[in-house]
Amino acid sequence: MINSTGWKQLKPGKLMPGKLRIIDQTKLPGEVVYIETDSAEEIYNSIKRMAVRGAPAIGCAAALGLGAVCQHSDAVSRDEFVQEVKKTAAYLNNSRPTAVNLSWSLNRCLKKIEESAETDIFLLKELLIEEGIEILNEDCNLCKCIGEHGAKLLKDGYGMLTHCNAGGLATGGPYGTALAPAYIANENGLKITVYSDETRPLLQGSRLTAWELMKNRVNVVTICDNMAAQVMKEGRIDIVIVGSDRIAANGDAANKIGSYGLSILADYHKIPFYIAAPYSTIDPSVENGDEIPIEQRNADEIKRGFGKLTAPKEVNVYNPAFDVIPNELIHGIITEEGILRPPFKDSIYKLLKNKK
Amino acid sequence: MINSTGWKQLKPGKLMPGKLRIIDQTKLPGEVVYIETDSAEEIYNSIKRMAVRGAPAIGCAAALGLGAVCQHSDAVSRDEFVQEVKKTAAYLNNSRPTAVNLSWSLNRCLKKIEESAETDIFLLKELLIEEGIEILNEDCNLCKCIGEHGAKLLKDGYGMLTHCNAGGLATGGPYGTALAPAYIANENGLKITVYSDETRPLLQGSRLTAWELMKNRVNVVTICDNMAAQVMKEGRIDIVIVGSDRIAANGDAANKIGSYGLSILADYHKIPFYIAAPYSTIDPSVENGDEIPIEQRNADEIKRGFGKLTAPKEVNVYNPAFDVIPNELIHGIITEEGILRPPFKDSIYKLLKNKK
Numbered sequence: 001m002i003n004s005t006g007w008k009q010l011k012p013g014k015l016m017p018g019k020l021r022i023i024d025q026t027k028l029p030g031e032v033v034y035i036e037t038d039s040a041e042e043i044y045n046s047i048k049r050m051a052v053r054g055a056p057a058i059g060c061a062a063a064l065g066l067g068a069v070c071q072h073s074d075a076v077s078r079d080e081f082v083q084e085v086k087k088t089a090a091y092l093n094n095s096r097p098t099a100v101n102l103s104w105s106l107n108r109c110l111k112k113i114e115e116s117a118e119t120d121i122f123l124l125k126e127l128l129i130e131e132g133i134e135i136l137n138e139d140c141n142l143c144k145c146i147g148e149h150g151a152k153l154l155k156d157g158y159g160m161l162t163h164c165n166a167g168g169l170a171t172g173g174p175y176g177t178a179l180a181p182a183y184i185a186n187e188n189g190l191k192i193t194v195y196s197d198e199t200r201p202l203l204q205g206s207r208l209t210a211w212e213l214m215k216n217r218v219n220v221v222t223i224c225d226n227m228a229a230q231v232m233k234e235g236r237i238d239i240v241i242v243g244s245d246r247i248a249a250n251g252d253a254a255n256k257i258g259s260y261g262l263s264i265l266a267d268y269h270k271i272p273f274y275i276a277a278p279y280s281t282i283d284p285s286v287e288n289g290d291e292i293p294i295e296q297r298n299a300d301e302i303k304r305g306f307g308k309l310t311a312p313k314e315v316n317v318y319n320p321a322f323d324v325i326p327n328e329l330i331h332g333i334i335t336e337e338g339i340l341r342p343p344f345k346d347s348i349y350k351l352l353k354n355k356k
Numbered sequence: 357m358i359n360s361t362g363w364k365q366l367k368p369g370k371l372m373p374g375k376l377r378i379i380d381q382t383k384l385p386g387e388v389v390y391i392e393t394d395s396a397e398e399i400y401n402s403i404k405r406m407a408v409r410g411a412p413a414i415g416c417a418a419a420l421g422l423g424a425v426c427q428h429s430d431a432v433s434r435d436e437f438v439q440e441v442k443k444t445a446a447y448l449n450n451s452r453p454t455a456v457n458l459s460w461s462l463n464r465c466l467k468k469i470e471e472s473a474e475t476d477i478f479l480l481k482e483l484l485i486e487e488g489i490e491i492l493n494e495d496c497n498l499c500k501c502i503g504e505h506g507a508k509l510l511k512d513g514y515g516m517l518t519h520c521n522a523g524g525l526a527t528g529g530p531y532g533t534a535l536a537p538a539y540i541a542n543e544n545g546l547k548i549t550v551y552s553d554e555t556r557p558l559l560q561g562s563r564l565t566a567w568e569l570m571k572n573r574v575n576v577v578t579i580c581d582n583m584a585a586q587v588m589k590e591g592r593i594d595i596v597i598v599g600s601d602r603i604a605a606n607g608d609a610a611n612k613i614g615s616y617g618l619s620i621l622a623d624y625h626k627i628p629f630y631i632a633a634p635y636s637t638i639d640p641s642v643e644n645g646d647e648i649p650i651e652q653r654n655a656d657e658i659k660r661g662f663g664k665l666t667a668p669k670e671v672n673v674y675n676p677a678f679d680v681i682p683n684e685l686i687h688g689i690i691t692e693e694g695i696l697r698p699p700f701k702d703s704i705y706k707l708l709k710n711k712k
Contacts, residue, residue, distance in 0.1 A: 029668045163582075195674075198658065198667070200556060200580040206658070206667035214668050221672045224556035224658060226519075226581040226614025230679040233616065258582025260589065261621055268620045302554065302562070302580060306662025311554070311562035312385045312570050316577045318551075323586040 002052070002060040002136055002172045004068070005036055007129055017072075018129065020065045024051045025169060025204075029211040038068035040088055047095035047102075050202060054170020055245040056143070056177065056278060059101030060136045062092050063109050067129035078119045085110060085128065097293045098254055098322050099245040100283040105135050140173030142278045142336035143180050150181025150241065150276055150334040156190045158238045161228060161266075163197045164256035165208035166243025166276065177276040178243045179213065181334070186218045193219040195231055199256060200224075201301040201319065225258050232269040240266045241334070242325075244277040251327030251344025252289030253277070260323035267329050275325070276334040284352055289324035297321045358408070358416040358492055358528045360424070361392055363485055373428075374485065376421045380407045381525060381560075385567040394424035396444055403451035403458075406558065410526020411601040412499070412533065412634060415457030416492045418448050419465050423485035434475045441466055441484065453649045454610055454678050455601040456639040461491050496529030498634045498692035499536050506537025506597065506632055506690040512546045514594045517584060517622075519553045520612035521564035522599025522632065530572075533632040534599045535565065537690070542574045549575040551587055555612060556580075557657040557675065581614050588625040596622045597690070598681075600633040607683030607700025608645030609633070616679035623685050631681070632690040640708055645680035653677045 006018030019036040020043060027033045035046060043065035046052050052061045069088050075081035089106040096102060112131040113124050154160065166178035175183050185192050194213055199205035206222045213220040223231055231237055240262060244253040253259075253275045266273040286292055299317035303309060311317070333340040333347075337354075340347040362374030375392040376399060383389045391402060399421035402408050408417045425444050431437035445462040452458060468487040469480050510516065522534035531539050541548050550569055555561035562578045569576040579587055587593055596618060600609040609615075609631045622629040642648055655673035659665060667673070689696040689703075693710075696703040 030665055197582070198556070200554070200582060203666050206671070210671045211668050214671060219672075221674050222658060222667050223674050224581070224613070226553070226556060226617060227674065227676065227679075229617030229620060230613060230676055231674065233679075257580070257586060261582060261585030261617070264585060264624045265617055265620055268624075302578060306666065307664055308662060309386055310559050310662065311578050312567050315562070315566045315570060316575075318577050318579050318583065318587065320583065320586055323583075323589075 001168050001174060002057055002064065004064050004133070007133065018068060020061060020068045022046065022052045022061055023169065025053060025208060026051050028207050038072065040069045040091060043069065044092055044095045047092070053204070054165060055099035055101040055243065055281060056139050056171040057169065058096065058099055059105035059280065060139050060172040062102050063105040063132035063135045065092060066106060066109050067125070067132040070128055071125050073121070073125070075121055078121065078124065081121050081124055082113060085113060096295060098295045101280050104280045108135065136172045139171055139278065143171050143173050143175040143177060145336035146177055146276050146278065146334050147175045147180030147184035149338055150274070151184040151188065153239060153274065154181055154185040154190060154192055155238070159193045159195060159236045161195045161197070161231070161237045161240045161262070162209060163205060163242045163259050163262055164199045165204040167209055167212045169208050169212055170243060177278065178241045179209065180276065181241060182213070182218055183216060186216070191219070193221060195221050195223055195237060197225045197228060197258065198222055199258065201305045204256070228262055229265045232265055232271055237271055240271055240273045241276050244275045244281050245322060246286065246292050247275070247277060247282045247333065248286040248288045248292060249284045249345065249348055250288045251330060251333065251342065251348060253325045253330065253333070254289065254292045254294070254322045255325060257320055257323050259325050263325045263329035272331040273329055274332050274334055275330055279335050279337060279351065279355060282348055282352065289326065292324060294323070295321040357524050357530060358413055358420065360420050360489070363489065374424060376417060376424045378402065378408045378417055379525065381409060381564060382407050384563050394428065396425045396447060399425065400448055400451045403448070409560070410521060411455035411457040411599065411637060412495050412527040413525065414452065414455055415461035415636065416495050416528040418458050419461040419488035419491045421448060422462060422465050423488040426484055427481050429477070429481070431477055434477065434480065437477050437480055438469060441469060452651060454651045457636050460636045464491065492528040495527055495634065499527050499529050499531040499533060501692035502533055502632050502634065502690050503531045503536030503540035505694055506630070507540040507544065509595060509630065510537055510541040510546060510548055511594070514546070515549045515551060515592045517551045517553070517587070517593045517596045517618070518565060519561065519598045519615050519618055520555045521560040523565055523568045525564050525568055526599060533634065534597045535569065536632065537597060538569070538574055539572060542572070547575070549577060551577050551579055551593060553581045553584060553614065554578055555614065557661045560612070584618055585621045588621055588627055593627055596627060596629045597632050600631045600637050601678060602642065602648050603631070603633060603638045603689065604642040604644045604648060605640045605701065605704055606644045607686060607689065607698065607704060609681045609686065609689070610645065610648045610650070610678045611681060613676055613679050615681050619681045619685040628687040629685055630688050630690055631686055635691050635693060635707065635711060638704060638708065645682065648680060650679070651677040
């Protein structure tokens, strides 16, 4: 859930300074602490240290953040301003490598001012801020659409397994992507139980997914990642839905580490496996999953993730943040435009063509 | 690694009181703290709270513990003493339900005194203690045999994945079961890298397996449980070896939660999956894995496992401690007698027949 402060009073000639407003997700579920900022460094660090995380949320935060930073520009010419925006966007874009939504939304904001003929710096600033707000609003709407399409896959009494957090906290609005079908089904009166993998090392599942589902009165059961196979075997899971940080042109989908393994376990137990993600997650410049860069994160996330040493101090650690679910293990990709079905190369091509 | 104190000076007529001596594994890797005890309650609790854990180690600790408790018996008749031993054994046997080694070793000690014609209480106490020491010594020897058989499966440069801790800490002696092949191969000069799943919720992999492998100069890389599939996909794993807490007559093997999922992932990546366990792990009274009782443990292991709350306080949690690897996903069972091969129903039957 992404927000801004101040800009509500925005009108031509009277720009009330605004800030990006986010929940510091590293503090959940213990404390609900907000960060309000217009500092490029603080926005960069908030994304890098995962105070804000989730591909769509990162996109929204970066777009609003870009406006918040650049509203303070002292540029005296259009050209100088565009260069400043470009530089800030490039800086923010470096905060995390895997999610495509980050560069997608920053590029969209940049393009907006580059393509405008406007020379008044004040109006260019306004355009930039409006584009960020527009990206946020669009994200809120499309998550609801994802939920409505996805809810058709759920039946009363269903058990749904999810991994990491692809809920409201991971997007602009309250519905999220992978959790949106459960929220909508719950609103429609269906009794759904969401099994939430805790998702080591950073525990987004137990800290965030469980927190927001409970807050919204959806049944949730927390399990450790290594319990998923057993829970499937016991017949508790009817469907798996996860989010995605980048989807290749052939349907291979990068998501939080552990998703690849889950897709194999679901296949073994004949449980359908779905991705839920907005259209902006598709990166047609990437032909298949092998080309998606996978972020390696700090060893201390594993060794000291809970505030105390849980492994020998000097032990070697391997800590990839993402993996790639191969398209052949995916039953469908739930987007705001409907559910894409295999062969994904064709259905993705068709969607992108219609969107142009 | 199980030990005793005092009984080294044991000789007829001059029994130096002894105690069971174990490392408190809940304190590793931060601190190396020993527990020395002859209290039934403390032994029961040490097993229950997993200060000592690992199926063979539990068996050894219970057997030595039974002697340590019963050496203080005030029984005045053989019959009274046997009843006391029986009662203590039944009490200790209740500490954990899944591992068969616990009841196996307690029954063996009990049988020893029941079958003896001895009426001198002092000599019966000695017999009981000797049987515990004998079980410990046998365990140390058979783990070395498991290692020698298993090492034949390893080649120079191999990556081996293991789950939980089935090393020296989980058995009487230094070799362990699943880690014994790696230790022996390492002694033989082969370069082996062991990938150790951290093994939530109690982190036996990152806390214990990594600790003992490093101490013995075997290469080890710690990963989170949900990274196993990715590490397999990257070609880093040539073999998976895990321990077992109980093996059914058809080869289905119960082991730490997560093992079942691993066996599916190994199968998908065409990586051979082995169980390493002593003969005493086989429970012929159990026809197949469905009959093995699975311990459910406290929700706080997941929610507060690291001393701070990592999930909403009131969230539902499912916390099975074990799962069952189906025999069709197991390539071999490495025992002290050699490697059992499928069909396990036949190879297990043959082994048990020869052992009788």
